[in-house]
Amino acid sequence: MTNDSKPTTFIIFGASGDLTERKLIPALFNSYCKQRLPEQFNIVGFARRPWDNAELRKILKEGMLELAPDAYDEEKWTPFAQNITYVQGDLNTQADFEKLREHLENIENGPANRLYYLAVAPRFFVPIVESLGTANMVDQNRGWRRVVVEKPFGHDLASAQELNKAIQAVFDEDQIYRIDHYLGKETAQNILYFRFANTIFEPVWNRNYVDNVQISVIESVDVGHRAGYYEEAGVVRDMFQNHLMQLLSLVAMEPPASFEANAVRNEKAKLFHAVRPLSLNHTVRAQYEGYLQTEQVAKGSQTPTYAAMELFIDNWRWQGVPFYLRSGKALTNKNTEIVVEFKRPPHIMFDGIVDEDFTANILSMCIQPDEGIHLRLEAKVPDSRKTQPVDMEFHYRSSFKGNNLPDAYERLLLDAVRGDASLFTRADGIEAAWRLMDPVIYGWENEAEAPPMATYKHGSWGPKEAHTLLNRSGRTWRHACSHPDE
Numbered sequence: 001m002t003n004d005s006k007p008t009t010f011i012i013f014g015a016s017g018d019l020t021e022r023k024l025i026p027a028l029f030n031s032y033c034k035q036r037l038p039e040q041f042n043i044v045g046f047a048r049r050p051w052d053n054a055e056l057r058k059i060l061k062e063g064m065l066e067l068a069p070d071a072y073d074e075e076k077w078t079p080f081a082q083n084i085t086y087v088q089g090d091l092n093t094q095a096d097f098e099k100l101r102e103h104l105e106n107i108e109n110g111p112a113n114r115l116y117y118l119a120v121a122p123r124f125f126v127p128i129v130e131s132l133g134t135a136n137m138v139d140q141n142r143g144w145r146r147v148v149v150e151k152p153f154g155h156d157l158a159s160a161q162e163l164n165k166a167i168q169a170v171f172d173e174d175q176i177y178r179i180d181h182y183l184g185k186e187t188a189q190n191i192l193y194f195r196f197a198n199t200i201f202e203p204v205w206n207r208n209y210v211d212n213v214q215i216s217v218i219e220s221v222d223v224g225h226r227a228g229y230y231e232e233a234g235v236v237r238d239m240f241q242n243h244l245m246q247l248l249s250l251v252a253m254e255p256p257a258s259f260e261a262n263a264v265r266n267e268k269a270k271l272f273h274a275v276r277p278l279s280l281n282h283t284v285r286a287q288y289e290g291y292l293q294t295e296q297v298a299k300g301s302q303t304p305t306y307a308a309m310e311l312f313i314d315n316w317r318w319q320g321v322p323f324y325l326r327s328g329k330a331l332t333n334k335n336t337e338i339v340v341e342f343k344r345p346p347h348i349m350f351d352g353i354v355d356e357d358f359t360a361n362i363l364s365m366c367i368q369p370d371e372g373i374h375l376r377l378e379a380k381v382p383d384s385r386k387t388q389p390v391d392m393e394f395h396y397r398s399s400f401k402g403n404n405l406p407d408a409y410e411r412l413l414l415d416a417v418r419g420d421a422s423l424f425t426r427a428d429g430i431e432a433a434w435r436l437m438d439p440v441i442y443g444w445e446n447e448a449e450a451p452p453m454a455t456y457k458h459g460s461w462g463p464k465e466a467h468t469l470l471n472r473s474g475r476t477w478r479h480a481c482s483h484p485d486e
């Protein structure tokens, strides 16, 4: 699939972790089955556990059987797994990186490309990168060297800047792939195709026709066993700084001149710079009932598990159009949806119909789980003078029958191998997103300025304060993707 004929080695730091088993190996295996991996490849797991090749292969196979049983195919797994090897080592021990280098040179047996994947806790990002540098494993004379950095990328602007600096001291920016798996979702990518592969939407995609835009990333799962991590992160770091900001940029950015990585990322950067600093009065923070009783959650914790915010973009296209963002855990069901609500008709000419009877046109992009697009229109009810909203719908499951939507990691890993960074975040993009979220995160830590911590019931649509945020300007949260009504 790649036009570089050298073998490629995937080196996974954190091979014994959840991400490797859950996402990376299924993604690599699926790509292998679709014959999309380079013809010659190796997967090298690096971790502390006292395993050997056989043990790692066995564990990864069990993971596949448990987590991706439909994708598993014994006949293909056997030759695939032959390419997996293990190096036991400590992430803080330089000698273990030398051992890794020897192992790589042995199995590669000549020039080869390398993708270093940091599937580890963030405190190991810098030590790994520095050790790779010291062990002379970044030099590109014998093949390209790239590094994929998982989230969270920093915990605020200052730490993200430091992390960028430390990684850039070893790798060039074009070797660094900062992953945000939302960008690998087919439906997130489709936002740009929808906007720029059609002509009918772009003319109305602006302040003249759009009343407001809503981005909802609703999750039904609670923090579960991740409370230790979540307590430190909270919903703004966990979801807003990365996933919601990226969705916002896709919906609101100007058309790039090409789909080339830097052309796309330049437009995103411009968009982030045009976002007006958020006003804390227009934010909502909340915790679900029961969060405080979760194991590993501090007594009286102020970590928000839900947030909603209103923001504005100060440019010609969007001046005055509110963008509403919300996300939280332990909500009614899983649903990621972007709604563009259009303005109402300027004048209602139909007898007997009052303004309030009219629903504004709504364009809804369903990112997950029921991937597709809905356009809500007013239609005349037959044999009556009334109107009723109806939906024109497109669903991936019916329009592209038989095409399973690939997991985001599948696409992103292949893009990293191809050297296409358009779906990865550039240093300035990450920092710009933190620059917007820092005042919220730190503003909320200051009790005098922060909005009160609201609460909401497990399985609900979130706190009533999130509704008030819209209601005060006469708006409501909308959705068209299939799920029970709010």
Ligand code: BG6
Residues within 6 Å of the ligand: 151, 181, 219, 238, 239
């Ligand atoms: C991760 C967050 O980045 O995204 C999780 O850390 C969250 O808390 C997850 O559950 C949501 O991703 P998806 O693909 O399931 O919507």
